[in-house]
Amino acid sequence: MTTPDSTPLRGTKRKADEIEAPRRIQALHEDVVNKIAAGEIIVAPVHALKELIENAVDAGSTSLEILVKDGGLKLLQITDNGCGIHKDDMKILCERHTTSKLKAFEDLTAIGTYGFRGEALASISHIAHLTVTTKTADSSCAWKAQYAGGKLTAAKPGQSAEPKACAGRPGTQITVEDLFYNVPSRRRAFRSASEEYSKIADQVGRYAVHCTGVAFSCKKHGEAGVGIAVPATASVRDRIRIVHNSSIANELIDVLVTNNQYGFKAEGLVSNANYSGKRTSLLLFINHRSVESTSIKRAIEQTYAPFLPKGGKPFIYLSLEIDPARVDVNVHPTKREVNFLNEDEIIELICDEIRTGLGKVDTSRTFMTQSLLSGGKTPSISKTNVAPHETRGATVTPQRSSAAAKPGIAKPYENNLVRTDAKSRKITAMLPRAASFSSQLAASDGVEYEYTDKEPTICRLTTVKDLRAAVREDMHNDLSDIFANHTFVGVVDERRRIAALQAGVRLFLVDYGMIASEYFYQLGLTDFGNFGIFRFQNSLRLRELLEIGASQAQADEPGSSDAQWSAIVTAVHDQIMSRKDMLAEYFSLELSDDGELMTLPLLMKGYTPSLAKLPNFLLRLGPHVNWMDEKGCFESFLRELASFYVPEPLPLEPRPTHENEETVVDDGGLASRRADLHRAIENVLFPAFKARLVATRALLKGTVEVANLKGLYRVFERC
The missing domain is CATH 3.30.230.10 (Ribosomal Protein S5; domain 2)
Structure with missing residues (x-):
């Protein structure tokens, strides 16, 4: 195609017969080469931001703040708190292939950083106005420099291009303005600023999810709200929830x-x-x-x-x-x-x-189905509002009722019904053995309590604060929510110390022995130095208790000699007596000078531990408590005290061996102990777990999900 004056149009391919002579090969101008390279690397604002984020993370940053204007075309700014850039390196910062991450080509086989070619800042400087403000840890001030075409440039005509000292915080701030200002065809290709910002937000979100330990924030220029805000302490799952x-x-x-x-x-x-x-x-x-x-x-x-x-x-x-x-x-x-x-x-x-x-979808699987009876009216059977995504489209058969559904209240279907009252009928009410002790449950443990006006002692011990902090750091959020919002179902097995609880529409079996041990340990840390006192009416001889504990332990180890256990009893007795003042001050365990045990620490009102475990508890205070280290002593003693407070395992309830044989009557008070155990677990322990237990990761081993109501209402979409 030609114009009327037979001049070929620019960009039109010439035919072979129109070529008069071969064109000579020549080197492109350096500026053209750099712009071509920049066009390969920085295709859009999001690519410039990706390079800058990677450089910031490579610098060891733990916080990144990103500011965007007009989708990054007008302004793209990233501020980090990394190691910064040395002033002497700022001269070649934006030259092509300048990097601190590679020295030889072989280094590529072991590259462990995001960037490595040294082209990002160089490419940006050829197609935008670039400003870098940086401060290293050993620098007394920050340094600010402008770049154009890969070289330092003056901020204003007539000024020096050298970096200028300024105020600034440790780290680096890179400001990219007027991106593609000298590449008009590329700039016109972008349709809208909002579309480019959504791409930037997506890229920031990707790194915010992956880079644990790094805080991210991204916002539009001029807006008060932040589009993305991820704290440094968030886990990967929480980062996904936020982003x-x-x-x-x-x-x-x-x-x-x-x-x-x-x-x-x-x-x-x-x-x-x-x-x-x-x-x-x-x-x-x-x-x-x-x-x-x-x-x-x-x-x-x-x-x-x-x-x-x-x-x-x-x-x-x-x-x-x-x-x-x-x-x-x-x-x-x-x-x-x-x-x-x-x-x-x-x-x-x-x-x-x-x-x-x-x-493994049987534990939880939900499907959306069309209601078969769309015109039917189902009465409201609970005032609990159910989330729309849980009720929409569920299939349910209407039931007759004299009361119509109340307007404005979401209707819960069977696959979302939960027990919200621990006193309502439970699964254990359907078990035959439940009737044997249900009538014997008492409201308290039968102990009389006295109250004093003693002011609580404020614990300022660093070791105790460290132990409390360790519990908080080991907290498992999901498991803590389960215990904080659970409904107690019943005791399943007293011998294995297993109980059932319900959280939402899920049913769990938990090792209440393990849970109680962790709870009483945390209670010991919380009330350290402020325990109640369990006072004996008649004081007990410490040595006699230790000898009982030794005889019990010796029965489990037939090969040990009496002399060996006698030496152990003496050593433990002397160990405890030498520290009786500390035990009385911190743990409310009082001993007389004659070696008589007068009090024990009272951790919880309404619950008394099994005193049958007392000899073994005292005997273990010798070898299982680290008396030589303050922090170790407090931790190990509270662990032993928590173990003492854990409910004792009971043998299974006697049952008839044949259909016509009557149940064996227990004469040893086992039924009474079982009744007290059930009362304490349901009315004291689990309400306490619900109120203040910090579920740690170790408790995951003692918690098993056995049923999910939604999983029982599965609808197969394929035949």
């Missing part, structure tokens, strides 16, 4: 795969069969670098296909750590893709693990 939503975070299962043959470890969180999105959300990190992988995404989608409704897509957060020698990171200008060995085998192992986790 995405609770409906995803509540339906996640853990994935962990390790294989030495292929040199990789994969861990993450993926949605279970209850969650179904419109499109796949894949947060994939390989060696902590955010990447994309079509093969991994397609394989995981195929894994989920049998478990989700038609068109349903999963949420996946996956972090792969692969031996750097097996990974080629230098295959894409923006590091968006990487290649690694044994890709198919690694993907198959990951999918197998996800498939195994999804196969």
